[in-house]
Amino acid sequence: SQTIHQWPATLVQPVGSPLSLECTVEGTSNPNLYWYRQAAGRGLQLLFYSVGIGQISSEVPQNLSASRPQDRQFILSSKKLLLSDSGFYLCAWSRTSGDEQFFGPGTRLTVL
């Protein structure tokens, strides 16, 4: 069966510090991968998605970047965090584009 992992679960970082959130998927090959941010228990904002190694599409201009160094690894990064980067970050995978998505447990990021 497939599983998706995210870490860390929670993170408190000062403004201006770097960020690295990691997501890995097990039990499947060549998944589509997604990074979302969710504010205040409301809708999901798609940040990045990837349909293959090294292929990253950005949905909104922002202070963040994403990389996919391996087939089942997706990383969300920032060189200098802003207060507005605080939120709940979710990684998800799907078998193909438009298919059901399976979400990780999320990372709660607080920037102080």
Place this chain on the structure above:
Amino acid sequence: TQLLEQSPQFLSIQEGENLTVYCNSSSVFSSLQWYRQEPGEGPVLLVTVVTGGEVKKLKRLTFQFGDARKDSSLHITAAQPGDTGLYLCAGDPQGGSEKLVFGKGTKLTVNP
């Protein structure tokens, strides 16, 4: 740009009541999914509907896809406190897309 409008945004009811939440669009979707998210966790897929007019039942939950595949509804019978959560609909736009379109969600609270 395809949009999915969910209503109501918030719903607070007593245990045992019935409720319906809606997901509407002016665009056609190849399929539509419903997810439930509990606080601090990632969304979990409940159901996918793919055929216009399709009805699916999951215990006390009934999902319907509109005949024109532009809208969907979720009906819960005899709601229980365990049904509390954020209900998200997501659609795969007709014509193909690398990403799903998510609604902003309905936050349901079922009081004992």
